[in-house]
Amino acid sequence: MKDAKKPTRASSSSRLGGRLAGVASMLVLVSLGFVLGVTSSNAMFIRFYLPFIAPLRSTTAAAASSSPSPQSPPTPSSPPPPPPQEHQQTGALPAGFLSAGPSDGVMHNMTDEELYWRASMAPMIRHAPSSRVPKVAFLFLVRGDLPLRPLWEKFFEGHQGLYSIYVHAHPSYSGSPPPDSVFYGRYIPSQRTKWGDASLVEAERRLLANALLDLGNERFALFSEACIPVYDFPTVHAFLTGANTSFVDCYENGGSRSRYRPFFATRNITLGLWRKGAQWFEMDRALALESVADGACFPAFRDFCVGRAECLIDEHYLPTLVTVLGWGSRNANRTLTYADWKRAVNRHPHTHAGEEVSEELIRGIREDGGGRCFYNGGRNGICNLFARKFAPDALEPLLRVAPKVMGFG
Numbered sequence: 006m007k008d009a010k011k012p013t014r015a016s017s018s019s020r021l022g023g024r025l026a027g028v029a030s031m032l033v034l035v036s037l038g039f040v041l042g043v044t045s046s047n048a049m050f051i052r053f054y055l056p057f058i059a060p061l062r063s064t065t066a067a068a069a070s071s072s073p074s075p076q077s078p079p080t081p082s083s084p085p086p087p088p089p090q091e092h093q094q095t096g097a098l099p100a101g102f103l104s105a106g107p108s109d110g111v112m113h114n115m116t117d118e119e120l121y122w123r124a125s126m127a128p129m130i131r132h133a134p135s136s137r138v139p140k141v142a143f144l145f146l147v148r149g150d151l152p153l154r155p156l157w158e159k160f161f162e163g164h165q166g167l168y169s170i171y172v173h174a175h176p177s178y179s180g181s182p183p184p185d186s187v188f189y190g191r192y193i194p195s196q197r198t199k200w201g202d203a204s205l206v207e208a209e210r211r212l213l214a215n216a217l218l219d220l221g222n223e224r225f226a227l228f229s230e231a232c233i234p235v236y237d238f239p240t241v242h243a244f245l246t247g248a249n250t251s252f253v254d255c256y257e258n259g260g261s262r263s264r265y266r267p268f269f270a271t272r273n274i275t276l277g278l279w280r281k282g283a284q285w286f287e288m289d290r291a292l293a294l295e296s297v298a299d300g301a302c303f304p305a306f307r308d309f310c311v312g313r314a315e316c317l318i319d320e321h322y323l324p325t326l327v328t329v330l331g332w333g334s335r336n337a338n339r340t341l342t343y344a345d346w347k348r349a350v351n352r353h354p355h356t357h358a359g360e361e362v363s364e365e366l367i368r369g370i371r372e373d374g375g376g377r378c379f380y381n382g383g384r385n386g387i388c389n390l391f392a393r394k395f396a397p398d399a400l401e402p403l404l405r406v407a408p409k410v411m412g413f414g
């Protein structure tokens with residue numbers, strides 16, 4: 006719609022006419038280059054130098070609707086226009102990336118190196134156009150299936166255009182959610198991960214990078230397959246997009262310092278900068294950009310992990326990065342994801358089985374710590390928007406209590 010206006014406005018200025026013709030033919034050339042780029046992998050150069058025009062369009066099932074009313078049904082996908090046209094309309098994020106069909110909306114052939122570089126680009130104009138509705142990117146770091154998917158689907162229902170979903174599964178996973186699911190086609194190119202290993206942090210950064218490619222995403226939250234929301238979508242979206250901090254768990258005590266090693270001092274990460282915190286982050290776009298662009302802190306952690314069976318950097322990397330950046334005041338220093346550590350088993354929090362799920366349990370999680378948690382400098386009564394860990398058999402009881410205590414379903 007916005008694009009339709011452009012030619013009219015431009016043609017009214019005859020001075021620009023000649024230049025526009027030049028731009029138009031350049032676009033056609035670039036688009037041709039793009040077509041070649043897709044067929045010949047050598048043309049990577051061209052893929053990365055496509056112009057940004059209207060970068061806010063995305064293929065999230067969602068983004069199609071600008072008015073996220075619960076009534077509006079998902080727009081059926083129409084056949085894609087010919088490539089040159091498509092470029093001028095969607096403004097060319099990486100080749101085939103945002104214009105791919107719904108079945109592979111987030112699939113691409115970029116290496117991590119290419120992906121991080123592409124994702125690290127930021128607009129120079131600080132304030133986004135007012136037409137832009139900030140989206141929340143939900144990043145799922147999972148082994149394969151999402152046993153609690155139906156609960157999340159109820160959570161997302163009717164809020165198309167306000168969220169994007171990205172799933173990083175084990176690369177050997179070949180399953181897929183059903184085509185009518187909002188999770189369909191949202192699995193990103195993945196690599197193997199291991200608990201407590203640098204590969205886990207790599208997977209988190211890969212999720213962040215994929216989500217950064219969509220300039221509509223403003224907030225980024227990490228989940229596992231055992232995570233659930235405990236509030237409804239409008240509350241979560243308003244809380245996150247209205248926050249002036251990130252929510253990266255970050256603290257310092259004897260326990261956190263015990264994992265510090267002198268190796269880090271050789272990389273300028275002193276004990277004074279060393280922090281610890283739960284891995285389940287929620288962050289703003291600025292911190293997400295720093296994380297994928299981080300060429301100092303992450304390499305130090307990765308190098309430290311080489312040859313170590315279990316280096317547990319997932320609990321140290323992000324909180325330490327926040328401190329290294331000097332962004333302490335831009336971080337709430339807490340996670341928004343509840344976990345029951347009172348009944349921890351082997352350094353993992355308690356897993357709630359189906360039989361434990363009740364209205365009281367969910368209410369307790371929603372009220373946990375209430376009043377103590379700060380939000381934009383004040384107290385708003387919400388400490389946890391999400392919770393873990395829930396066993397697959399918790400799905401049915403969760404669906405049953407959701408309308409009563411979570412406000413959806």
Ligand SMILES: *[C@@H]1O[C@H](CO)[C@@H](O)[C@H](O)[C@H]1NC(C)=O
Nearest residue numbers: 043100101105109112113114
């Ligand atoms: C990735 O590369 C393969 C093989 O060259 C190709 O078949 C596939 O369409 C490409 N996928 C995307 C999303 O570009």
Ligand SMILES: *[C@@H]1O[C@H](CO)[C@@H](O)[C@H](O)[C@H]1NC(C)=O
Nearest residue numbers: 270271272273274301302305
């Ligand atoms: C550590 O910081 C010093 C001073 O800023 C700098 O010269 C040096 O290159 C840094 N070392 C590393 C490994 O980043």
Ligand SMILES: *[C@@H]1O[C@H](CO)[C@@H](O)[C@H](O)[C@H]1NC(C)=O
Nearest residue numbers: 250255333334335336337338
């Ligand atoms: C978070 O912790 C840092 C110290 O690591 C502190 O400087 C900062 O003020 C804290 N942020 C908030 C919002 O309280």
Ligand SMILES: *[C@@H]1O[C@H](CO)[C@@H](O)[C@H](O)[C@H]1NC(C)=O
Nearest residue numbers: 249250334335336381382383
């Ligand atoms: C966030 O908002 C509160 C309340 O206006 C303010 O006191 C605080 O300094 C802000 N923090 C940041 C990082 O902008």
